[in-house]
Amino acid sequence: MVNVPAEGHDGDMATRYYTASSLDGFIATSDHSLDWLLKQDIDDDGPMSYPSFRAGVGAMALGATTFEWIMANNGSWDYTLPAWVFSHHDVEIPDGANIRRVKDDVRAVHAEMTAAAGGKDLWIVGGGELVGQFADAGLLDEVWVQYAPVTLGSGAPILPRSLDLELLDVARNRDFLCGRYRVVGALHVAAESLD
């Protein structure tokens, strides 16, 4: 069951899923490659770019696979933001990293993140199923997607839920079609008339 996003944010603070996707709705290939994404061109000073999004963020949450991809591909944890990594196993946290390992209850984690974020936005990095858990709890306010000009055919789904979204903004940033959406709530479609 999906609830509508909760009211009562501090100021304009919002919980946002910011991600890049293939045109057919995958954020990674089935073997967790992002080569199709990293070869694209984007203007860091352009619309909906990562630096401008990142400037508003006060805390981040991510799943174990995404965390392990970052560690394997970057070789280090460079974020200074407070971060929450969801996992049921012992992911190896680098010494000194501002990271907590958590599991199961996204509501409790969301409350911790809000307290740590100093009134800034929360970034749910992914993957899609974790973002879906925040949406299920009514805790996801917006989805920002940078669509790369590729189709993958299969892979890690962007957001495996049935949600109604409102398109708030759209832009082109070089290779990317960028959209910003408000999460309205569960998708309800009227039964088709047979008349």
Ligand SMILES: NC(=O)c1ccc[n+]([C@@H]2O[C@H](COP(=O)([O-])OP(=O)(O)OC[C@H]3O[C@@H](n4cnc5c(N)ncnc54)[C@H](OP(=O)(O)O)[C@@H]3O)[C@@H](O)[C@H]2O)c1
């Ligand atoms: N295109 C982009 O911009 C973008 C953005 C983000 C991620 N990605 C990529 O997309 C892929 C996503 O991988 P993924 O679909 O496997 O998702 P993921 O969320 O990164 O990882 C899934 C894992 O997170 C843990 N998890 C999720 N919810 C949990 C909960 N409530 N409690 C405890 N643990 C929980 C589980 O780990 P355990 O098995 O340890 O329990 C689960 O197997 C990765 O390859 C990543 O690099 C791409």
